[in-house]
Amino acid sequence: MSVQDHPYYEHISRQLTDTFAWIGKRLDELEPPIAYGGDRYAHRALQKQNLEEIEKLKLSRQELFSARIDLEDPSEGQETIYVGKVALPDRRIYSWASPFARQLYYRPDETTDTAKVRLILNITVDNDRLCEIYNQYVDASVEDELVQAQFTDSLLFRLLQESHGKLRDIVATIQARQYRIIQSPHDQVLVVQGAPGSGKTSIALHRVAYLLYNYQSETFTAQNILILGPNRLFLGHISGILPSLGQRRVPQKTVDEWTTELLGDKLVFESQEESLEALLDVTQSAAMRAMRYRNARNKSSLQMGVLIDRYIQSIYAAILGRITNTFTCNCQLQGLRGANATVERSADHIRALLESVQNRPLNVRREAVEDLLLRDLGRELLDQLGSYLNSLDAQSRQEREREVREQLQRQLRQYFSGWNKENVAIAYRRLLRTPSLLRRLGEGLFSDGDLELLTQDAPTNKTPFQFSDLAALMYLKLGLEGADGVGYAHIVVDEAQDLTPLHFRVLQAYSRSSSMTLLGDLSQGIYGHHGIEHWSSLLDALKVENLVPENLRESYRSTRQIIEFANGMLARVGVAAEDLAVPLSRPGPTPTTHRLQQRSQLVANIISTVTSEPQKWSAIAVICKTAAACRLLASDLTAAGFTDYQLLVDRNSQYKGAIAIIPSYLTKGMEFDVVLVADADAETYPPDALHVKLLYVVLTRAAHALHIRWLGAVTPLLDQQHPHVPLQPVLEGALNPQLQTISEYAAVRPGRPMDWYVERLAQMDKLRLLHTGKIDAHLMDVIMAGYTAASSANDNGEAESAIELFDEDVQQFLTQQAELLNQSDEAAVQDALAITQLVYGLLRNQLRSAGLEVADEGQVPLSRQVIMLATLAMAIQRGRLIESAGRWTTRQVVLQSVDKGRRAVAERWLATLEQHGMIESQEAGQRRQIRIVTTWVRPVLELGLGLPTELWDRELLDSIPHLPKPFDVATPQATR
């Protein structure tokens, strides 16, 4: 049945033709420039109004209306109205965003009781041609048989069958639930969690148009609304919607553009997509990728915000601490003898002034205090100079007053000259690159290991900032410089799950009244290393009290078969049925899955699959996981003679709408008629939380057809043979510290003895990272990788020993000791060796409990024993490990660490130490256990090293036998 057969065809056609004629006439009236009629401002305003109306009329002509509603009004009788994108009240056309349309057409929960809807028709028009009519709602009271029986296909279904190149407005078919979100109150943070294709982006943009239509004059203007999207490719995809709704001027920005706007275009930083590529890049070591993952999470967290607050506070405290002098201003009026005045303010007074402006950004506080002092002291100076100034004429007096102010200003500048404005990037780098500062400020916020990782990968002035640094930089900028008066009336964030908690804290500072619409899907959170994991985490970030996400599960984009295929994957990894997307019952072909044997077969198959798709599908995506894989595939396709594709690896490029070869993460938010996944093998998509999300995004980009191809084994995520696939931790549990003793760590890394690791740690002053003898294996990997890189860069081969940690004198002394011990066998040296070995034996328990165990018990070369003792001394000096001292060990084990020939001397020393209460003993069954008294650890250790120590009690020292060479403490060769 053709559209002409619809009983309302004639009527609607007439409305269309008449309205077109009416618009033509109105345009004729408006288009000639208005003659200048006196008042220039009134003339300009009139001109602007005319231009706006012309724009509106032209836009309305493109698609005059999309619905007709017939009403029965108790007082007015029967009435017909139309709903379109642009309101033309003279022609009874209402805007879709008007309260009237809200009540009648979209029929949300609250319905009107004044008018009864009899009929709603969906209409498609192309300029002045009436193309289609669908019955959307027919009340039983409408008796026209023809209307009831025919034309009952839904326009929604018809539109969804079409090709999905660029996103279009959905005015004609907005669903009631979607409309309810669009028109919900604007004075709140509205979060929309929605399945792929549920219309989140469409809702976001219609909501902006709705707010502007209804509240433009009161609250919102196109310029005070901020719309943030992930990248230009995505913004290109959605660019048509707002203009088609009559809103051309609302800026839509990428997160990068927003960042550049705030931080300046000189800042070089990597994009969000590059940050993900770096994590996926298997040519990088797993340790480095795990570090990035963990650092990204930490730098993006709200704790980082607290750390930055503390940082600013510490810079401020240092400034306050430097204000110790009284400020004195001597003012002398040139050429006027005796015309001088002096004012002063104490340091306490100036510090109090500073405290009074403490809530201002740090970089403006100096100016604020200078202003206060200028005003206050300026007045005082002028008072003192009153008798001179009063005798002058008005003009000279003004000049002299200026002279006074200038002198005061100069002297104030001089006084505060050591206090410069902080540069955001430099201050940020300094924070991350100064381990002691970071440790002090980060205490209680991050573990020592996490702080160490932040330092390990801190930005330099030669490397770009990582994406995960950006929110922290913006937050720091807020603290240093404030928001520059920028404040948005409404903020919309699409793909909101990908912004970091700290980004939201920054957004909150730029929001005038916490009016926001945030849309996203946690199942598509492929930037899990820095993004939002639960919407509830926004409560803290945005400082709001409650937040109930709207949940949209119906997916409009994809056919039932595609959604079921994607849901199958989620169910396989344990996602509950009630959390899966609900498909519309729009049918399509079953997704095809093929394993290919060889690369050449894969390439041939991809070409034949995409070229045999029906012509009507204009948007086809061939998706590989990474950009590198896309480039490789593109060159293989070209080599096979197929060049009809667009390689889309640049996030800022425009999709031209044909066959695109595109990396997985760049398809975010996009949609295609056909999707072909070119590398769905087990290696490319391992079963972990990151890859399941990545693949979910990829699969749900397809509107009509989906093809899966792979070489080798299919990813377990898509393997239909396995109903349950347990997920592995991402990047081998990058986020979970794997605490190990050094011996456990070394045991699974053959090739290096354990004490090699101990010495390297000591050499880099990292022993403090050992907590109760354990260290995070990821952190060790990173430190050792950094160590290897540094030593290979210096090309100095084997590392220097831990002795390097000591200052030069002590180093020299210890090196000498070690050499003497190794080279000499005089009887005196034998004595010294016995002491060293004894002390080493006594303290080995401490070494062990700190994870610093040396593998070959009793046979460790003496030079190494000295080094190990030096390591321990160092660690104790740094305030660690002491708590682990005083552990019991058997006397026998201690003596075993001494060569047989020297045991007698060692026994003698043991007795001496016991006699002086430096070691205590207890009976444990048959055995005798001994341990060092905690307070004596260091002196005993220094005895072993032969170091003179101020901790030795003089009396005690005199009472024990004189130490043999080379441990001659009576004639120390070095002092500490």
Ligand SMILES: Nc1ncnc2c1ncn2[C@@H]1O[C@H](COP(=O)(O)OP(=O)(O)OP(=O)(O)O)[C@@H](O)[C@H]1O
């Ligand atoms: N009410 C509707 N009428 C017609 N089409 C609709 C409707 N709602 C959504 N769509 C269509 O469904 C597709 C998906 O919409 P949109 O991109 O807004 O969803 P999304 O939730 O943002 O998706 P994703 O999370 O996957 O990026 C688009 O083609 C859109 O036009």
